[in-house]
Amino acid sequence: MGKITGFKEFDRKTEAYRSVELRIKDYGEIFTGTHDVAHLQDQGARCMDCGVPFCQSSNGCPVDNLIPEWNDLVYHDKWQEALTRLHKTNNFPEFTGRVCPAPCEGSCVLGLNNPAVTIKNIEQAIVDRGFDENWIQPHKVLYRTGKKVAVVGSGPAGLATAEELNKLGHSVSVFERADRIGGLLMYGIPNMKLGKEVVDRRVNLLKTSGIEFITNVNVGKDISTEQLQKDFDALVFTTGATQARDLPVDNRDADGVHLAMEYLTKNTQSLLNTGHADDSELSAKDKDVIVIGGGDTGTDCIGTAVRQGAKSIVNFELMGKPPEDRAESNPWPLWPLIYRVDYGHAEATEVFGADPRQYHLMTKSFVKDESGKVVGLNTVNVDFKEGQLIEIDGSEKIWNTQLVLLSMGFIAPEHYLSDDANIDLDKRGNYQANYGEYATSQTGIFTAGDCRRGQSLVVWAINEGRGVASKVDEYLA
Structure with a gap:
């Protein structure tokens, strides 16, 4: 992938943030907002034709991003194709490209004896260009199954769950106890690292694609899970691990x-x-x-x-x-x-x-x-x-x-929702459900993300959101 001798010819060079002197005067993103295409093509050229690309392994990228493929496409100036490959595995690369600590770079094979490929920079540049060029549009759902799903929590796991289920034709309503959609993305990460216009932009796309968002409703307090089960065919809890140590x-x-x-x-x-x-x-x-x-x-x-x-x-x-x-x-x-x-x-x-x-x-x-x-x-x-x-x-x-x-750090989800739903907890106080299955002890209630696995990364939340959507689809079939 990339240029055969690229890793020998080009040194690793990350995209610079805005200068400290300027950025501490406002709450705008620390990123410059511009991407040097030639520079990024050189960085993409550093990606080697690895026999085993560890960057997309379980140690590297939890959402299995096709990293060598879109590095190669960027090197060859095929940005729209790179965006298609990026979105194939990652619902929200504009989030991960900004806030993910990039375990993929820690697993980059080049990193054995050289600085790793600037995977995170390239990922952010691909999706930013996708929005700039209007390549990213709401998903058009051509067929509805007649099944309704309630997703409780609108963080990255909840949003990924909602988008995947909506693509499958199910009608999805997302319940959020705060006044704005986004969960951790909205209120847990400050504007400097993730601008809220970036979050709102993606949420608006999801709304236009047919997903319903309901704010200021605290499920388990304002409305019971028993009532939701009467109104919906399945429930998914993606509430995060919000009980702080x-x-x-x-x-x-x-x-x-x-x-x-x-x-x-x-x-x-x-x-x-x-x-x-x-x-x-x-x-x-x-x-x-x-x-x-x-x-x-x-x-x-x-x-x-x-x-x-x-x-x-x-x-x-x-x-x-x-x-x-x-x-x-x-x-x-x-x-x-x-x-x-x-x-x-x-x-x-x-x-x-x-x-x-x-x-x-x-x-x-x-x-x-x-x-x-x-x-x-x-x-x-x-x-x-x-x-x-x-x-x-x-x-x-x-x-x-x-x-x-x-x-x-955080130790577990808050338990008023699990108490109301009468679902089992694991020994750490998380909602009990096996990874890959996501079913709780109550039929028709599923769970994913930090509330199931414990405090983790945004990429793991997206991974589990995609996974639970598949299992809910099987349940509704």
Whole structure:
């Protein structure tokens, strides 16, 4: 695929983000919005004619993207054909091309001894051009089966489920408890990384294709699953894993200690409703901000706090700093557990003069003033010996803060819906259903995405949305 000697002739070069100086002044996407065709053709040419393309294996791409094929088509300037191949496996490449951490690149065969192909950049460029050229149009459903399906939750799993079932001719209604469609895509990922006009654009296509979207309805509270079962032939739960991991230490109830998703949601809502994210009651403006926990959500909190005008930002990590290169225990084609600088880290470094991350830190308690507001927290340095966490004597420290954001991942879906539907849970508290089957313990109720598998990637949500749609179709036959 690509150019036979391309991987020898061209070095890996990713598309640059907007400069930090400019992008921290607004909430527009960090991407430039333009794609250099010649540059991307060179990058596509780096894709080798691999005997086994690990990039599209289970370690690489959960939706089995036909990566070598569309890399080759881009190299040969066949962009519309590349888009057709991309959409064959991925319902929403404009989402994954922006927010996916690209495990495909971690599994790229070229990555054995050279920097991997810029797969993510190429994917985003293909779909962006598809929209620019009006190649992407609503799907026309020519035949209706007369069967009705209710999808509960409008994140990536729910949207993929709805689109696939709609293509099969079933009538689909998507229920969302929030005021806007998109779930994690709308409120869990800030505008800088995924513009909400990008989400709305795809949702509008789905609406035009015949899918019904119902907002501000919380199934399990506002309407029962029993009622939905009377009105629909099948139900699919794609509610996500929204129960966040908390930090039960002294003074957790202090005013100013918030879950990261609460912070991101309120600020995105404020931005969409008023045009000003710093109008939110949880604004970081002029505050010493501490983000506990890393990952994408922690980075998003940092990037948001930078834009709101935080006085300072520190990011606590319990684990140590990752190595610059793969460890022997982390071989290719596994996801490389290496040190990375994401957009939020780069922005905080530019503004405050140092990377905000502090490693081997464990929070012992929060400090609050007489009015109940958080004013600090106590930490201790830790180490790991033979798998055991050890506190280091004499390393205690008090940090000043007026806003603490807890970004420690998610443990399970909320259970009011599963209680209402009387479906079984697995040992981790997720909705019980086997991968590839997706059927819950109640006949006619299916589940997919993070609420079934646990917190995961957008690509896995799309994978399971496509999979559950196939099983629901079999059930309705």
